[in-house]
Amino acid sequence: MLSNKIRPNFSPSLYRCKVPVRATESTLVKTFMEEDNARYSGSATVKRSYMREFLVECPKCSELAVITSDLSYDTSNDKLVCSSCNHIEKADDLVRYNVVVKRVCDNCGKPFESIVPNNKHKVNRLIVPCPNCGVVRTYKPRNDAYRTAYNNSKVGDPIFNLPLWYQTSIKGEAFWAYNREHLNEIRNYVSAKLRERQTTTHTTMVEKLPNFIKSAKNRKAILKAIDKLMKK
């Protein structure tokens, strides 16, 4: 009685969408591959889309810290936050200025240049004696900004150059990911893509992965390493 009322509402296309009763291994792989392809095509998966967050070692306590970036040229919102030791550092704290005065002395007429390097803040007035005649004047200098970064022998993030949290060595090659989402996408790619080498676009993050990650012979070792990193 009930089934008679419900049955007409089922559209035939719904039936067709059901998984075939006897899916062979190859049809399952094909379905998986097609989903995978859809996932990796498009701008959402270019490498840059993973660069809003970097998990790194905190420079103070070496525990996990998170760097967030809004990906704009203006870095004033980019910062590092460590929830273990509460250390906070702005990307702009790394900016330094070379303060430069390049003039012709009004007393002796000779040109000179004076540079005060590595200032944390801009300098608006600089008192400089002429290197030729010694007359002292106050000048408005030029402030040449540049970025500094941490010294780090491991693979670092692109803002602070602090060691990425997710990194390891696989068969002598450096393997790393910016964050968990990035690591996860690499894992999806390694576990699915290597089964079939069909052509894809060359603009996605995964297409730009180093060859040792794409290589089928490293698949097992890479998945093992990723799973270990995931538990970190």
Ligand SMILES: [Zn+2]
């Ligand atoms: Zn810390």
Ligand SMILES: [Zn+2]
């Ligand atoms: Zn002079």
